[in-house]
Amino acid sequence: xxxxxxxxxxxxxxxxRHLELTLLSLAAALAIALPVGWLLHRFxxxxxxxxxxxxxxxxxxxxxxxxxxxxxxxxGGTTVTVALVxxxxxxxVRNTLAGLESIDPAVMEAARGMGMGPGQMAFRVQLPLAxxxxxxxxxxxxxxxxxxxxxxxxxxxxxxxxxLFDGIAQNRADKIWLGGLSVGLLALVFNHGxxxxxxxxxRHRAVERPAPAA
Amino acid sequence: xxxxxxxxxxxSFDGERAAVHRVSFEVPAGSLVVLLGPSGCGKTTxxxxxxxxxxxxxxxICMDETDIRSLEVTALxxxxxxxxxxxxxxxxxxxxxxxxxxxxxxxxxxxxxxARVAELLELVHLPPEFxxxxxxxxxxxxxxxxGLARALxxxxxxxxxxxxxxxxxxITRASLQDQLIELQQRLRKTVLFVTHDVDEALRLxxxxxxLRRGELVQYDEPxxxxxxxxxxxxxxxxxxxxxxxxxxxxxxxxxxxxxxxDFRPGVLPALxxxxxxxxxxxxxxxxxxxxxxxxxxxxxxGVLDFEDLRSRTxxxxx
Numbered sequence: 001x002x003x004x005x006x007x008x009x010x011x012x013x014x015x016x017r018h019l020e021l022t023l024l025s026l027a028a029a030l031a032i033a034l035p036v037g038w039l040l041h042r043f044x045x046x047x048x049x050x051x052x053x054x055x056x057x058x059x060x061x062x063x064x065x066x067x068x069x070x071x072x073x074x075x076g077g078t079t080v081t082v083a084l085v086x087x088x089x090x091x092x093v094r095n096t097l098a099g100l101e102s103i104d105p106a107v108m109e110a111a112r113g114m115g116m117g118p119g120q121m122a123f124r125v126q127l128p129l130a131x132x133x134x135x136x137x138x139x140x141x142x143x144x145x146x147x148x149x150x151x152x153x154x155x156x157x158x159x160x161x162x163x164l165f166d167g168i169a170q171n172r173a174d175k176i177w178l179g180g181l182s183v184g185l186l187a188l189v190f191n192h193g194x195x196x197x198x199x200x201x202x203r204h205r206a207v208e209r210p211a212p213a214a
Numbered sequence: 215x216x217x218x219x220x221x222x223x224x225x226s227f228d229g230e231r232a233a234v235h236r237v238s239f240e241v242p243a244g245s246l247v248v249l250l251g252p253s254g255c256g257k258t259t260x261x262x263x264x265x266x267x268x269x270x271x272x273x274x275i276c277m278d279e280t281d282i283r284s285l286e287v288t289a290l291x292x293x294x295x296x297x298x299x300x301x302x303x304x305x306x307x308x309x310x311x312x313x314x315x316x317x318x319x320x321x322x323x324x325x326x327x328x329a330r331v332a333e334l335l336e337l338v339h340l341p342p343e344f345x346x347x348x349x350x351x352x353x354x355x356x357x358x359x360x361g362l363a364r365a366l367x368x369x370x371x372x373x374x375x376x377x378x379x380x381x382x383x384x385i386t387r388a389s390l391q392d393q394l395i396e397l398q399q400r401l402r403k404t405v406l407f408v409t410h411d412v413d414e415a416l417r418l419x420x421x422x423x424x425l426r427r428g429e430l431v432q433y434d435e436p437x438x439x440x441x442x443x444x445x446x447x448x449x450x451x452x453x454x455x456x457x458x459x460x461x462x463x464x465x466x467x468x469x470x471x472x473x474x475x476d477f478r479p480g481v482l483p484a485l486x487x488x489x490x491x492x493x494x495x496x497x498x499x500x501x502x503x504x505x506x507x508x509x510x511x512x513x514x515x516g517v518l519d520f521e522d523l524r525s526r527t528x529x530x531x532x
Contacts, residue, residue, distance in 0.1 A: 110302030113265055113374075114316050114364075115291030128306045 002174050018159035021149045025084035037096025054090035062148045080152035088141040095137025099130025132201050139194040146187040216278045216371035216404050217243040223273035233259045235428040244402040248415040251425035257408045265294045295365030295373040299380045301357045303349040310345030316368040334363035355386035375407045416463035461491035469526040470508045470516035479514045482507040
């Protein structure tokens, strides 16, 4: 842990960069996945081709995917972010879709019958009701993103991966340990933070207090 | 309060045999009309065409002489209360928020909505503190009361009810039916009510539309359906030969005669017009009772004797 004690400011700037990469990728991925998931729910024939495509992309090894993107986005944060966004699509789209499909059809029929437009239904009914399932997907995606973002250091995106790759190159066990452990810790923080949020959101649905007599 | 007119309405799904075939009838403003028939007879399809959840293949539906297709679909739906069997309350909203949905969509102010929620909870006999509960904390019967309150929130002229009490136990169902009758006497909405339960239809309806395989078989008052069923299907559906059971379902006011000119109040045994015919029959069976004085809110409103009871509810022998 010598490195952390000697250069805390470098460590924290790398950790900050890692966090930035993760949050940026997650936000961008979610901004795409939510409308895509909604479209797949609405137009069911899209499900097979779109989920198939994202599924295939998910199987491309992360290093290979980033290399393939370099000609398009150059070396640096953009390539890594785009790769992470692509990776997360399958998880986030599938969970958005599952969340939307889990809504009781009677609730949707009531919403339509009461005169809500598609936008009102999406924001007042569908999104809030699908949110717990979507968040479970975000949690999974966050952990994956924290881990894969490590590789980003190889492509000039910075982040905690820098410590790992430097450590390997310089044969410095303390850097390797610090890099590995801090990535793990970051993943744990994301996981637990989002889990807490999920529980909060589920609170009123979890209560099944016995109904008082009519 | 709005009149609804079905004009040669047909619906076929994907070229199959018509789910609804050339149905024409008129729902008078302020009356409760039951769509009755076995499952698959097209009653729910017909109902859903009124708020355009289903669009007819041909024919038209008018509300107060306006073709509903000329109205914007969300605007149309906000003028129509909609109650379904599965209730469909929004689980992430409190009871108060559920009831306030349509007023909110219509842009009411917060205090206005809160006042309306309180008023509606009282109307459906739920305590005011229920406004802050979540649907999952309510029993099935309570949920459907909230569903009814939610449908009435923006004071729509028309109420569509799709087997609203079908999933509720018999005792609660009877109390909800009584409450609907009571509500309807106060509010006089134009109600279309779908059910396959004959007893429910006879209890609630001002008029019943009997449907079979997409066609309107008979459209008449409950008494007329019993005394003059259009065919064997209607007779069997209504179990029209079991008079005693039916008498318990029909209200006295449906068969009473107007007061004769020389009527002297207070001579005959009195009965409220909302009582059922079985009660009337038990009174008429007592020795010495020739006829009954039917009262409405304590005032004489009509008379009923044994012959009225027989001629208005029983089919003449052939």
